Amino acid sequence: MRTLTLPDIEAIAIGAAILGTGGGGNPYIGRLRVQQQLKLGRRVDVVTLAELADNAAVVAVGGIGAPVVGIEKLRQGEECLRAVRALEDLLGRKMDAVIAFEMGGSNSMAPMVTAAQLGVPVVDGDGMGRAFPELDMTSFSIYGHASVPAALADDKGNVVIVKTAISEKWVERLGRTAAITMGGSAGMAIAPMSGAFAKQFAVPDTLSQAQGLGQAVLNANSLHQNPIEMICVREGGKRLFDGKIVDLQRRLEGGFARGEITLEGFGAHAGKSAEIAIQNEFLVMRVGGVVEICVPDLILVLDHDTGHAITTEVLRYGQRCAVVGLPCHPLLRSEAALKVIGPGAFGIEGVSYQPI
Numbered sequence: 001m002r003t004l005t006l007p008d009i010e011a012i013a014i015g016a017a018i019l020g021t022g023g024g025g026n027p028y029i030g031r032l033r034v035q036q037q038l039k040l041g042r043r044v045d046v047v048t049l050a051e052l053a054d055n056a057a058v059v060a061v062g063g064i065g066a067p068v069v070g071i072e073k074l075r076q077g078e079e080c081l082r083a084v085r086a087l088e089d090l091l092g093r094k095m096d097a098v099i100a101f102e103m104g105g106s107n108s109m110a111p112m113v114t115a116a117q118l119g120v121p122v123v124d125g126d127g128m129g130r131a132f133p134e135l136d137m138t139s140f141s142i143y144g145h146a147s148v149p150a151a152l153a154d155d156k157g158n159v160v161i162v163k164t165a166i167s168e169k170w171v172e173r174l175g176r177t178a179a180i181t182m183g184g185s186a187g188m189a190i191a192p193m194s195g196a197f198a199k200q201f202a203v204p205d206t207l208s209q210a211q212g213l214g215q216a217v218l219n220a221n222s223l224h225q226n227p228i229e230m231i232c233v234r235e236g237g238k239r240l241f242d243g244k245i246v247d248l249q250r251r252l253e254g255g256f257a258r259g260e261i262t263l264e265g266f267g268a269h270a271g272k273s274a275e276i277a278i279q280n281e282f283l284v285m286r287v288g289g290v291v292e293i294c295v296p297d298l299i300l301v302l303d304h305d306t307g308h309a310i311t312t313e314v315l316r317y318g319q320r321c322a323v324v325g326l327p328c329h330p331l332l333r334s335e336a337a338l339k340v341i342g343p344g345a346f347g348i349e350g351v352s353y354q355p356i
Helices: 006-019 027-039 079-091 105-118 168-181 195-201 206-222 227-235 335-341
Strands: 045-047 057-065 097-100 122-126 150-153 159-162 185-189 238-253 256-265 273-279 281-287 290-294 298-303 320-326
Touching: 006 027, 006 105, 006 206, 006 298, 027 105, 057 079, 057 105, 057 168, 057 195, 079 105, 079 150, 079 159, 079 185, 097 105, 105 122, 122 206, 150 168, 159 168, 168 185, 206 227, 227 238, 227 298, 227 320, 238 273, 238 281, 238 290, 281 298
Parallel strands: 045 122, 057 097, 097 122
Antiparallel strands: 057 185, 150 159, 150 185, 238 256, 238 320, 256 273, 273 281, 281 290, 298 320
16 A cells, blocks of 8 residues: 655656546546545545455446536535445445546546545556546456446535446436536446455556556656657557647537547648547547547547547547547447447447557
8 A cells, every 4th residue: 555645646647647548527626536545634545356365345436417617617525425425335445445437637646536535445457547538438347347326416516326227328318407507517426346356457547557657758748758658658558640730529418528620731741631539538539530549449639749638528620639549448338338338339330440
């Protein structure tokens, strides 16, 4: 077990925003929330999957809703805590550890806030190794964990419990509907999984990965080195495109931020154009109409100069971007996983997944 410091939180926020492929909520706001917990005298302790007891009750938490809503509607701060407490009351037992749904933006920070409030550790891992827009797209759900009973809580004090659902997709649909009614965002906690299940099906060591990645970007900036190249070397990534945003379409539909961006190439990509489709996260990129990369692999849209992530809610016309592709974790490349998080699951027609 290790205890996080304020500099650790800063590095994790930067790295998690990068791994979040555009989604997960605003990383700056998430970082402030965790730092406030430390300033209040609370601790954020991190345990590895190997350190979990097999019979531990591990609860996955995070925000549900459209990331763009978080810019205008700040959280009260105890939404996920109230959701976990509702599950504890319903199940008659305390949670032993908290884990993230996804390693992305503010949703990588929410479990740390909740763990600090509960006085339990947060697990070094998550259910995606990146961010995806829907709850049923976690490795937990893909490999057999039932998310019900699940609880949602808003900033006003309302709590909704989904006691029974006929499938993981229906947990997502019911939760999304409740979140829309709650103002477009809510905190959510799902039924606890055992430590033994988490050891087998969580994407491992992603908090450490985010921290190392964020620290590498900070180091590159302080030493005036190229952060994009450092990210590619560290993560085994590929620099796919350099361009300026010349068109941006973004809209809220069904509790998601959907849209597309168009990039006009410069440098080595001068004279070319690229399009990236969005559903909270970046789903598929085409260059000259040809698919270059698609889910579940990671599409990173980064500030061309600093290497910091540009999340979908802060995209704007004229931004100079570097687009990097990273391979996803093997847990996300199985036949079972691709049915849920491959291009077909997002309605992307005529595209078959080819690993980067």
